[in-house]
Amino acid sequence: MRLRKASALAASAAALVLTATACGGGGDDGITIGIKFDQPGLGLQNEEGDFVGFDVDVARYIAGELGYEEDEITFEEAPSPEREQLLDRGDVDMIVASYSITEEREEQVDFAGPYFVAHQDLLLRTDTEVPTPEAINDLTLCSVSGSTSAENVQRDFAPDANLQPFNTYSECLTGLENGTLDALTTDDSILAGYAAQEQHQGKFALAGLELSDEYYGVGLPKDSEDLEDVNDAIAQMVEDGTWEELVQEHFGPANYEADAAPEIGARP
Amino acid sequence: MFDFLDLDRYDLFGAFWTTVQLTVLSGIGSLIWGTILAAMRVSPVPIMRAFGTVYVHVFRNTPLTLIIVACSQLLAYTLGMTMWADFGTQSLSFRLAVLGFVLYTSTFVCEALRSGINTVPVGQAEAARALGLSFTQVLTLIVLPQAFRAVVAPLANVLIALTKNTTVAAAIGVAEAALLMRDMIEQEAQLVPIAILFAFGFIVLTLPTGLFLGWVAKRAAVKR
Numbered sequence: 001m002r003l004r005k006a007s008a009l010a011a012s013a014a015a016l017v018l019t020a021t022a023c024g025g026g027g028d029d030g031i032t033i034g035i036k037f038d039q040p041g042l043g044l045q046n047e048e049g050d051f052v053g054f055d056v057d058v059a060r061y062i063a064g065e066l067g068y069e070e071d072e073i074t075f076e077e078a079p080s081p082e083r084e085q086l087l088d089r090g091d092v093d094m095i096v097a098s099y100s101i102t103e104e105r106e107e108q109v110d111f112a113g114p115y116f117v118a119h120q121d122l123l124l125r126t127d128t129e130v131p132t133p134e135a136i137n138d139l140t141l142c143s144v145s146g147s148t149s150a151e152n153v154q155r156d157f158a159p160d161a162n163l164q165p166f167n168t169y170s171e172c173l174t175g176l177e178n179g180t181l182d183a184l185t186t187d188d189s190i191l192a193g194y195a196a197q198e199q200h201q202g203k204f205a206l207a208g209l210e211l212s213d214e215y216y217g218v219g220l221p222k223d224s225e226d227l228e229d230v231n232d233a234i235a236q237m238v239e240d241g242t243w244e245e246l247v248q249e250h251f252g253p254a255n256y257e258a259d260a261a262p263e264i265g266a267r268p
Numbered sequence: 269m270f271d272f273l274d275l276d277r278y279d280l281f282g283a284f285w286t287t288v289q290l291t292v293l294s295g296i297g298s299l300i301w302g303t304i305l306a307a308m309r310v311s312p313v314p315i316m317r318a319f320g321t322v323y324v325h326v327f328r329n330t331p332l333t334l335i336i337v338a339c340s341q342l343l344a345y346t347l348g349m350t351m352w353a354d355f356g357t358q359s360l361s362f363r364l365a366v367l368g369f370v371l372y373t374s375t376f377v378c379e380a381l382r383s384g385i386n387t388v389p390v391g392q393a394e395a396a397r398a399l400g401l402s403f404t405q406v407l408t409l410i411v412l413p414q415a416f417r418a419v420v421a422p423l424a425n426v427l428i429a430l431t432k433n434t435t436v437a438a439a440i441g442v443a444e445a446a447l448l449m450r451d452m453i454e455q456e457a458q459l460v461p462i463a464i465l466f467a468f469g470f471i472v473l474t475l476p477t478g479l480f481l482g483w484v485a486k487r488a489a490v491k492r
Contacts, residue, residue: 081453085460108457140356145441145450162356165441171337175345180355 031068033059034078034086034095034219038168041193041250042098051075054189054250055216058115058234059096061242062218065233066226080147084108087221094230095219098190100148101267111217112230114266115237117259119210120149121188123195125176128183130207137161139182142172149186152212169194177203187214192256206256215268231264272456273465283448284469290362290434290444291473294369295427301370302377307407309382320378328375332436336368340440343367358443365437373430380422384415387490417488424481428474445469 035055036043043053056075063073078086078097086092087109098118101111122141124130131139136158143150145165153163164181166172173194175181184191188206195204218230237243238261247258273280308320327335343349344364351367353360388411396406435446449466453459 081450081459084457102455104455105457140354142356145438145447147454151451151455162354164356164361165447166340167337167439171341174341175355178346178348180345180348 030072030074031063031066031094032074032076032092033063034076034083034092034097035059036079036097037077039098039190039193040197042189043096044193053193054116054246055096055098057246057250058218058237059094061237061246062094062096062230062233065236066229083219087219090221093221094226097219098187098216099219100187100214101217102148105219108222110220110222110224110227112220112227113217113234113264114215114262115218115234115243116189116216117262118187118189118214118216119259120152120185120212120214121191121209122183122185122207123176123191123204124183124207125179126203126205130209133157133209133211136183140164140180142166142175142181142184143186144169144172147186148214149212153185157211173200173204183207185211188256189216189251189258192251195256196251196253213268215262215266235264270461270465272452272458272462278448278452279443280448280469283443283445284473286362286442286444287431287434288473290365290369290437290442291427291431293366294373294434295430297366297370298373298377298426298430299423302374303381303412305374305378306381306385307412309378310385310407312403324375324378327371328379330372332368332372332433333439335372336365336436337439339364339368339371361437361440361442364440365434365442369430369433369437373426373433376426376429377423380419380426381412381415383422384417384419385411387418388414389492414490417490420481420485420488424478424485427481428478431474431477432470 035051035053037045037051039053039055041053043051043055046052059075060070060073064070076086076092078092078095080097083095083097083099084105087095094112099105099111100118101114105111122131122136137160139158140162141153141158142164143153143166145167150163150165153159153161164172164175169184169186169190172181172184176184184194184204188210191206194200195206218234220227220230243261251258275281305320305323308316309324311317311320340361344351344355344360350360351363353363392410392414393406396410401409434444437444438447438450441447445466449462452462456462
């Protein structure tokens with residue numbers, strides 16, 4: 001008897017789990033948006049649990065244009081390696097997470113936008129001089145493993161430089177601060193976020209070298225019906241001046257001059 | 269299906285070769301340091317026993333990722349311990365990773381070996397003592413040779429776990445299999461086939477190890 005009770009309990013628990021997963025993510029009323037939780041300036045969860053950053057505000061604006069209220073938006077973390085899967089499985093409805101448009105990714109997902117053009121750059125200690133592009137070969141660089149920036153360094157502009165890949169950008173900052181690393185390299189939009197953080201203010205500065213072009217797009221599932229609407233929303237955001245305001249708000253403190261808003265449909 | 273597998277662009281075999289090198293070097297290091305630790309834990313000197321016990325408990329219960337990241341962030345990039353390599357080079361990360369794996373894996377080797385020492389009948393050590401052998405002689409001539417033969421199977425377990433643990437070295441940027449996997453997923457945007465490919469690669473490494481050492485364990489065991 002006791003055994004039957006236990007198995008009945010287990011069965012109902014299993015049923016509950018199944019239904020819970022079935023309705024998890026992307027319900028009818030509301031929109032689930034994938035963002036970064038750990039990139040200052042772009043998408044960061046602060047101490048109160050709120051989300052702040054340029055990508056977050058862009059996501060809010062687009063969702064608003066698509067007809068969703070503020071409280072109907074659910075933010076999900078979209079780590080770089082999982083972005084295509086999240087869209088493919090329908091766990092998120094769109095991704096606004098410093099998602100560079102590349103040919104390989106366009107085979108898997110649709111991109112609206114781009115809404116921003118970033119460039120690969122170096123973050124240096126304020127006491128070091130900005131190197132010439134040739135002199136980067138002599139530096140000890142740091143980046144995040146598996147990122148496009150790390151690959152660019154090794155392939156294109158500094159094949160002889162020492163490159164230390166870490167899991168997160170914060171780990172690079174330890175070595176940079178202690179002088180054991182010379183520079184941190186990735187998109188300038190991300191670097192600006194770190195330079196502007198309160199605990200780092202005045203310690204690090206952007207070199208201002210435009211080493212590559214990264215077109216940030218809004219990731220949507222393949223053949224999404226929302227593609228046109230999202231493109232229109234981005235165009236409207238640029239037109240009504242919101243885009244400019246957001247750029248000023250999130251990148252202004254780092255003295256970072258962003259490029260003008262890109263044309264919809266522009267590709268690298 | 270497998271069009272992501274561009275061997276000119278991705279050094280698949282090089283990455284797995286690094287995994288093998290990490291495993292072999294860390295394995296040898298752990299065997300040596302683990303044996304010393306086991307000797308300390310059974311030694312008659314209280315301070316050595318205490319050191320061995322504390323060491324094993326601290327390192328065995330610390331997450332491996334933490335040990336590896338601490339080797340890099342703390343020892344190298346903060347305290348400037350370069351292990352005769354330059355900052356930001358593969359050789360520095362590689363050496364730090366081997367150091368971390370030896371610190372961690374040796375605790376498991378030590379405990380496996382200690383259980384092996386317990387399989388040697390007490391009478392043997394007593395007889396050796398009665399013949400006038402010193403502690404070191406009793407350990408190296410009588411007890412350890414028999415203990416090793418008893419623990420080939422548990423040590424094979426440790427080695428297989430170590431092979432898979434080497435993926436943690438990706439956290440500090442050692443160019444081994446797991447790091448290449450992350451690179452390929454980021455660049456090619458095909459999570460599932462790439463993950464399956466690498467899982468298969470690890471099976472190719474660990475399955476023969478397990479089968480071979482299982483056979484050795486049967487041959488080597490002391491029949492009592």
